[in-house]
Amino acid sequence: MLPSAKSLSELIARLWRRYGFERVRLMHVCGTHEHTITYHGLRALMPEGLELIPGPGCPVCVTPARVIDEAIRLCLEGVTIYTYGDMYRVPGTQRSLADARREGCRAVVVYGFLDAARLARENRGEAVFLGVGFETTAPTTAAPIARGSVPDNLYVLPSYRLTAPGLNHALRLHRSRGLGIDGVIAPGHVSAIIGAEAWRYLPREYGLPVVVSGFEPEDVLLSIAILLRMIGERRPGLVNEYSRVVKPLGNRAAWRTVMEVYRIVDAYWRGIGVLPESGLLFREKYRAHDAIERYGLDISPSNRELHPACRCGEVSLGLAYPTDCPLFMKACRPGRPIGPCMVSSEGACSIWARYGGWITAASIGGRRGPGRRQRRHRQPG
Numbered sequence: 001m002l003p004s005a006k007s008l009s010e011l012i013a014r015l016w017r018r019y020g021f022e023r024v025r026l027m028h029v030c031g032t033h034e035h036t037i038t039y040h041g042l043r044a045l046m047p048e049g050l051e052l053i054p055g056p057g058c059p060v061c062v063t064p065a066r067v068i069d070e071a072i073r074l075c076l077e078g079v080t081i082y083t084y085g086d087m088y089r090v091p092g093t094q095r096s097l098a099d100a101r102r103e104g105c106r107a108v109v110v111y112g113f114l115d116a117a118r119l120a121r122e123n124r125g126e127a128v129f130l131g132v133g134f135e136t137t138a139p140t141t142a143a144p145i146a147r148g149s150v151p152d153n154l155y156v157l158p159s160y161r162l163t164a165p166g167l168n169h170a171l172r173l174h175r176s177r178g179l180g181i182d183g184v185i186a187p188g189h190v191s192a193i194i195g196a197e198a199w200r201y202l203p204r205e206y207g208l209p210v211v212v213s214g215f216e217p218e219d220v221l222l223s224i225a226i227l228l229r230m231i232g233e234r235r236p237g238l239v240n241e242y243s244r245v246v247k248p249l250g251n252r253a254a255w256r257t258v259m260e261v262y263r264i265v266d267a268y269w270r271g272i273g274v275l276p277e278s279g280l281l282f283r284e285k286y287r288a289h290d291a292i293e294r295y296g297l298d299i300s301p302s303n304r305e306l307h308p309a310c311r312c313g314e315v316s317l318g319l320a321y322p323t324d325c326p327l328f329m330k331a332c333r334p335g336r337p338i339g340p341c342m343v344s345s346e347g348a349c350s351i352w353a354r355y356g357g358w359i360t361a362a363s364i365g366g367r368r369g370p371g372r373r374q375r376r377h378r379q380p381g
């Protein structure tokens, strides 16, 4: 059983004093961690000077606009598009699948790929599943494809991204700007697939302590305490706080299947750029399922990936907080999003908007970020 949040926040305060910290910057790489931190107001429990920075943990936020544009084009040409609720609402260069649906395209929100396969089997017309996510979701398309249980009329438009290249890019950028990251909270869901040991390179190559963390507020607080101890003792290592779910080598069968169906390629991240070996595309053997091949799709970066004022790329890398964006809760709101970070439930802008982060814009000079108590002041539009 996990210790209580009260005892963990007291432990964090004691460690802060014991090691005489003035400033510590911890990055996490998971929208669900940001949700836990913001929803439960964990930043308000942190000592002054301890920053919890949301890193690249939102796959929907970094899905290229052109992928959405091409899905819309196919949809308007009569191909059914199956996708997750978040992707349905994210704008491409000009509009979202939800907008296009009003023009007659058939875009259908599904819970997952098996749902799409069932519907495609019933409906028989040509259909495309928009495959978006990190290592956690890639097995959900890879496994049925490898098993041969996908109907012939269903193709996959893969836009999967890998977490480590995104994190490494963020770490290097922070370091180059003189604001290095002191420790990493690794994503529990992704680690359940790739294994806790996948993060061993962080202490070895970056000299950074890393804790694989669960998603309860107590998990995150305990992970922060473990990181502070490793930083204070100058002994960077890997700790698996989420061992009740994450195994050292993860789900090897699932990841083997992903690597059988997909190959790792350089990939474009919306608002960020091309990151080496950070995406997945079909291997030759499985090209019959590839929507890019079937329809000759162009998924190269467009010259209008984001609204000129949208800072979603910087927000995704932890280089800016949502409240640093001039459009936050003004022109850009959950009900009227301008950038993808305001649409996805894993996007920092959306999470801060929904749970009160915008109220504290002036009060995060100490970089403490939002706390849940602000919710009662006003609900976002």
Ligand code: SF4
Pocket: 307, 309, 310, 311, 312, 315, 322, 325, 326, 327, 328, 329, 332, 333, 337, 338, 339, 340, 341, 342, 343, 349
């Ligand atoms: S608030 Fe909106 S416009 Fe600003 S960075 Fe976030 S998504 Fe982009």
